[in-house]
Amino acid sequence: MKPLPFPYSVNIGTDIVHLSRILRLISRPHNYGKETYLQRFTRRILCDQERLDFRARFHPPPSTPSIIGPRSWNVPITPEMARWLAGRFAAKEAARKAGHGGGASSISWKDVQVRTEGSGSGGRGSGGRPEVVYLNANGGGHVGKLSISHDGDYVVATVLAAG
Template identity: 45%
Template sequence: MPPRPFPYPLSIGTDIAHTVRIQRIVAPVNANDAPTRLFRFMRQFLTYREQQEFWARFKGARTALGPQLPHVARYLAGRWAAKEAAIKAVHWRTLSALHVQILRRQPGSHGGGPLYAVILDKPAASRPSGKRAHPPVSAEPASMEPILDGFQDADQLEHGDATAQAPSGPGPSKPLDDEYTPAELQDDDIPGQIAQISISHDGEYATAVCLAAEEPSAGDVGGEAAARNF
C-alpha cells in the first residue's frame, strides 16, 4: 500500500543569510561615498512599501550607513532570508523577490506585531511610477542568489544596477512595467495570499522559515492540491 499523502495543502521553505556579506554589499567603499550601494541593493529585492518601512525605521541614509549599519545589515539579511524561504515554500509558482512582501502586523499592547508575508498575485514595483525599469523576474529554479553574486563586484555597483540572471532554459519573460503593482497602490488591500514567516538571528547569520498554503488549481477536488506532488 503506498504511503498516504500529507493531508494538508501546506508547504515549508527555509533559508539562511550571512549578515556580514550583506553589510559588505551595502557599506560605502569610502566614508564620503553616496549611499548608492544601499539604494541599488534594496531596489533589487524590496518593494516600494518595504523600502518605506525600512526608512521609517532607520531615519535616513546618514543614520543607516553610520552607527546603525550593523543593525541595517541584520535587518536586510532577515528580509532576504524570509523572501528566499517564501519563494521555496511556494514552489508551485515562479516567484521573484518582488512577488513577496514581508510586513509587520499593527503593534498591540505588547509592542510590535508579528511578521507575515504576502505572496502577491503580481510583483510590486520597487520604484515610484516613471522611474527606471524594474529588475527582471528570474526563471526557475527560483532563487535570489544571483543578485548577491552580482553585487560582489564594486565596479558593477558604480556603473549600473545588478540584476538576477535567469538560468539557461525556458522561463517566464520579463514583466512589463504595467504588470507591476505601482508604488502608489501598495497598501493593505494589495491582492495576494498571506503566509506565515518567522525570522531568527544568531551571530553573523539570519534564518527564516515560511509556512505557505497551496492555493487550489483549476479542477482540484478534495485533497488533490496536497497530493499533487506525490
C-alpha cells in the same frame, strides 16, 4: 501498509544568511557614481511598503532621480541595518522557495512583502508575529507564516505557505 500523503497542501521554504555577507554587500563603494550599493540592494529587494518601512526605521532620504548621486545617501551603515536587511532577504528567499508553482524562479523579490501580523499594509505593527504576503497585481495577496531568527552572525527564516 503504504504511507499516507500529508493531508494539507502546504509548502515550506527556508533560508540562512550570513550577516557579514549582507554588511559587506551594502558597504561596497559606489556603483559607477550612480547609486550606492545600499540603494541598489533596497531598490532591487524591497517592495514599496518595505522601502517606506526601511526609510522610517533608518532615516535615509527618499530616492528621486535628482538626488540619486553618490552623496545622496550619506547614511551610516550599522549592524542593526544589516541585520534588518538580512532578515528581509532570508524571509523573501524562504518565501520564494515555499511559493506555489515554479518555486523561487517564478516569484520576484518584490512579489513578497515581509510585515508584522495585523499591521495592514505596513510592516511596523505593534510587535505582532512576522508574516509574508505574496502580492498580486491588485495589491492584495495570500499570507504565509514566517519564522525568523537572528543568532550571532546568522539569520534564518522559514516560511509555511498554502500550496
